[in-house]
Amino acid sequence: MRNRATTKLNKPKVRQSWSKWNLYNLQRFKLPFAVYRTHFQQKWDAKSAARAYHGEQVSEKQWTGMFSPRIRSVMPMDARKLAQDDGSLKSAGRGSGLFKTEEDALKEEQKQIPYSQMTFAPLERRLDVAIFRAMFASSARQARQFVIHGAVTVNGKPMRHPSYLLNPGDLFQVEPERVMYATGAPKDKVDRREIRLANKEAEEAKEKEAEAAEEAEGEAAEEAKENSVENPRKTLKLLLSQAKEIMSTDKKTLPAKRKQELRGFQKAVRRVLSRSESSTILTDSLESQFSQLTLLLRAREADKKNKDMEETQEKGEEAEKPKSKPESSADDAEATETGQQQLRDNLSEAFAMATQNKEVDMSELTRDEVQVLKRALVQMRDNPIDHSKPYATPWRPRDYMSAFATIPRYLEVNHNICAAVYLRHPVARPGYSEVPSPFSDSVGTMAFTWYLRRR
Amino acid sequence: MAPRIQNQVVSNSLLPYLSPSSTTSSSTCLPRLPSTSSPSLAYRPRQSCRSLSSTVAPQTRRREEMFGWLHGPGARLKNHVPGQTNYLTSFKDKDGNLLSSTKIFPQNLMYRSESILSEDLRNEIYDRVVRQKRSVRAVSVELQVDMRRVAAVVRLVELENRMKEQDKPLALPYARAIHEMVPTSNYNKEYGSGRPHEGINDLPVHRLTNPQIFYPVSESRQFNRVDAGRVFSAAPALETSQVEENAADPYASVARITQNPGSIETVGKGDDEQQVLQPSDMRIPHPHLVAKERQNIINPNEFHKNREIYNERLAAEENATQERKLKAEKRREKQMLRVQPADSRFEFRIKDVVVSKETTGKDGRGARAPGRRYGVPSYDRKRGQVKIPTRVVV
Amino acid sequence: MVVRIRLSRFGNKHQPFYNIVVAQARSARDSKPLEVIGTFNPVPQRPTNLSDEEARRARAYKEVSLDRSRAKYWIGVGAQPSDSVWRLMSLAGIVRESKKAGESKKATEEKAQE
Numbered sequence: 001m002r003n004r005a006t007t008k009l010n011k012p013k014v015r016q017s018w019s020k021w022n023l024y025n026l027q028r029f030k031l032p033f034a035v036y037r038t039h040f041q042q043k044w045d046a047k048s049a050a051r052a053y054h055g056e057q058v059s060e061k062q063w064t065g066m067f068s069p070r071i072r073s074v075m076p077m078d079a080r081k082l083a084q085d086d087g088s089l090k091s092a093g094r095g096s097g098l099f100k101t102e103e104d105a106l107k108e109e110q111k112q113i114p115y116s117q118m119t120f121a122p123l124e125r126r127l128d129v130a131i132f133r134a135m136f137a138s139s140a141r142q143a144r145q146f147v148i149h150g151a152v153t154v155n156g157k158p159m160r161h162p163s164y165l166l167n168p169g170d171l172f173q174v175e176p177e178r179v180m181y182a183t184g185a186p187k188d189k190v191d192r193r194e195i196r197l198a199n200k201e202a203e204e205a206k207e208k209e210a211e212a213a214e215e216a217e218g219e220a221a222e223e224a225k226e227n228s229v230e231n232p233r234k235t236l237k238l239l240l241s242q243a244k245e246i247m248s249t250d251k252k253t254l255p256a257k258r259k260q261e262l263r264g265f266q267k268a269v270r271r272v273l274s275r276s277e278s279s280t281i282l283t284d285s286l287e288s289q290f291s292q293l294t295l296l297l298r299a300r301e302a303d304k305k306n307k308d309m310e311e312t313q314e315k316g317e318e319a320e321k322p323k324s325k326p327e328s329s330a331d332d333a334e335a336t337e338t339g340q341q342q343l344r345d346n347l348s349e350a351f352a353m354a355t356q357n358k359e360v361d362m363s364e365l366t367r368d369e370v371q372v373l374k375r376a377l378v379q380m381r382d383n384p385i386d387h388s389k390p391y392a393t394p395w396r397p398r399d400y401m402s403a404f405a406t407i408p409r410y411l412e413v414n415h416n417i418c419a420a421v422y423l424r425h426p427v428a429r430p431g432y433s434e435v436p437s438p439f440s441d442s443v444g445t446m447a448f449t450w451y452l453r454r455r
Numbered sequence: 456m457a458p459r460i461q462n463q464v465v466s467n468s469l470l471p472y473l474s475p476s477s478t479t480s481s482s483t484c485l486p487r488l489p490s491t492s493s494p495s496l497a498y499r500p501r502q503s504c505r506s507l508s509s510t511v512a513p514q515t516r517r518r519e520e521m522f523g524w525l526h527g528p529g530a531r532l533k534n535h536v537p538g539q540t541n542y543l544t545s546f547k548d549k550d551g552n553l554l555s556s557t558k559i560f561p562q563n564l565m566y567r568s569e570s571i572l573s574e575d576l577r578n579e580i581y582d583r584v585v586r587q588k589r590s591v592r593a594v595s596v597e598l599q600v601d602m603r604r605v606a607a608v609v610r611l612v613e614l615e616n617r618m619k620e621q622d623k624p625l626a627l628p629y630a631r632a633i634h635e636m637v638p639t640s641n642y643n644k645e646y647g648s649g650r651p652h653e654g655i656n657d658l659p660v661h662r663l664t665n666p667q668i669f670y671p672v673s674e675s676r677q678f679n680r681v682d683a684g685r686v687f688s689a690a691p692a693l694e695t696s697q698v699e700e701n702a703a704d705p706y707a708s709v710a711r712i713t714q715n716p717g718s719i720e721t722v723g724k725g726d727d728e729q730q731v732l733q734p735s736d737m738r739i740p741h742p743h744l745v746a747k748e749r750q751n752i753i754n755p756n757e758f759h760k761n762r763e764i765y766n767e768r769l770a771a772e773e774n775a776t777q778e779r780k781l782k783a784e785k786r787r788e789k790q791m792l793r794v795q796p797a798d799s800r801f802e803f804r805i806k807d808v809v810v811s812k813e814t815t816g817k818d819g820r821g822a823r824a825p826g827r828r829y830g831v832p833s834y835d836r837k838r839g840q841v842k843i844p845t846r847v848v849v
Numbered sequence: 850m851v852v853r854i855r856l857s858r859f860g861n862k863h864q865p866f867y868n869i870v871v872a873q874a875r876s877a878r879d880s881k882p883l884e885v886i887g888t889f890n891p892v893p894q895r896p897t898n899l900s901d902e903e904a905r906r907a908r909a910y911k912e913v914s915l916d917r918s919r920a921k922y923w924i925g926v927g928a929q930p931s932d933s934v935w936r937l938m939s940l941a942g943i944v945r946e947s948k949k950a951g952e953s954k955k956a957t958e959e960k961a962q963e
Binding site: 021024027028029070079084087088091164167169173176179180382383401402405406407408412413414416419420431432434435436437439 | 615624653
């Protein structure tokens, strides 16, 4: 639901927000035609439009206190040019510079520094604005809420003041769950319905299980064993077909359909796990599911004799070549370093083994298909379906997010952990200003003069 | 984070939102051919709820316009295109391919969406600094990344590793999506980084250079950056011998200052005392690069020798910085006495201060003297006093 | 009249901060002293810029700043440190360990003799 008070359709204002209403307003934003306005009116219009975007959550009094007419700027220096000339070339010719040709002179002429676009640079120091700029929240207001609700730390200590002014070198971090919620697509009707269904199914299954457990305790174990013995080939085939289905779906199919298929895949994985002898209990956590699956494949491989071991390993390496990352390239000593890496290696190895196995049809499991299966599993682990989350799962970015996606250079962001470092204050450089602002130069200039007046 | 697979066969096309084909198809077929592909999602203009009235409420008209735009020209913005920016200003060419642009705001020509460090480049920086033990300065020059950014990357990767160790949840799909939306500076183990990530020799514009000064100089005289700095800070011109000395060995004159910033000459007296504005050769973050270029100009053919000299100078620069840091640390330690009494939970750090005429001043209120000032009321309980912290120490 | 070396309270509510001052014994606590020779912050500070391991073992610290030469001078001319200042100065090594060290020593000797 949009915020009706801030993103309205008549007399539109551009806000620090990713909503589609705001995108529409941004796209059609126009200042009143300057010819019919007095100078004061022009300044007023510019200032009100600019303030609606820059620090709309900050009171005017607070902002006027922050405003500074002195603007930071830098000049990019070329070491070669500095080496060629100690500056006397530029001051020669009675101060107009000695240049060989006119072209050189033109080249020397730098683009102008857009000082007036830096009017609102002091606001970028605020914690809530910085969180929005780092793309951790979908609007500055939401960023502010995160801070107030205690989801933000600065230099590892909780900070509950949205107006905290970051110093160069400060590291701020938002809880990843909140960021996923803020930037992920919301749950829709279909999602909620499926959650309901899933819950219902789970309950029924529980009841059934309870009944079944009472009836036959001894038989079940034997049956499971039988299944697992005849299964290995089937299971792989089944999984593969599911993964293939996901990969091969038409371009025309809707996202909802794909989601369904992904769910089907997940179920298939579960089924496999429940059948295998290593996991008699259905594992809930995806991480453990993943490892179980690898174990299952491992166990199968262990049955095989060791004679074609070398051969398979070679093949395994071959299979991994097309991947860009060298980390998983069959270097076992390195691979044992981290658990995740090891897991990934095991999996690829296991799948490579599987391809070698004569029980499974070689034609059915090509190298690419193994990759597909592996990729599907990895993604399922990284981006699982989890109904307890407040956003639509598997996570996907919210609509129209890409139209606002930019990260200014004065921040260094690590999105994996939702942390960023405020490197320095934003600066202007020739032809470029670091403050992200949707307004043209003229708006910036007028707003600057408006606040300059009051100094 | 799981490896991002660049292989075409196994692209990110598993999930619906990751697939480039699905996004483009949805944008093309939805608005124009709503009946064929998905009638349920097709946009239909709303009927007025008052069936007998012929006039349309203004808000409804505006909403119609908005949804018309969102389903028409704005539809391509709904989902992102991996590896490309998808901004208001990017447009489609004749073949229907999306041409990405870096201009995110259509009206602001002065802001571009600049690239961020890719996962690989970030790991490479961390690897070079932490595992290969290279200095931040050297890594910054090699990879063309600002020194402050290098330091920040090391901090962030360190934090990420710690979070992984503690099994804390990471926002992996989110990170992947962002890296697909925003331009990135890539790094390849074989080819290195393509184009420089950012300019590393940014010279901050100094306050003293703001005023325009008319300063007549005789045409026979060479007026260079050093002279300009002295004019800006109202310092007398350099002696001829000094000028000649500087011209003879420009690197030595720069190194003298960069390796010992305390030796910068000052002008003015009392409160007006300030340092003489140094030329940009010394104020840029990597002064040694200028010396390197100069060496290349003097001996353009002796590549190896030039490189040796450069490495020596770089090492000297780093040593000087290290030494300076150590000295300052020692001085601080010398003034500090740490006592850990047996009967106390706390450590006492006793610092030496000086109470004298110089520090307290004539009226005893000098700012350099120890202690809180007398005669100044504390307004902390007054209304409107801002009490949020100004810094958080790590 | 006696000149004392004592603490005078500055800072805010729940946030004490003391100046170590040399003042006439009968003057008000926070009145202008003869001289300020140092400060004492009784609020323990967490040491910063440490690794995880170090931070676990590190002790919180209290900051004292003191001009030793002035302190010695004032004691030399007969200024009497208050108990709390005596403790701080003894930590700095300017005065004996305990204010009544002489007596206590005697007492221990007597005990030993018995």
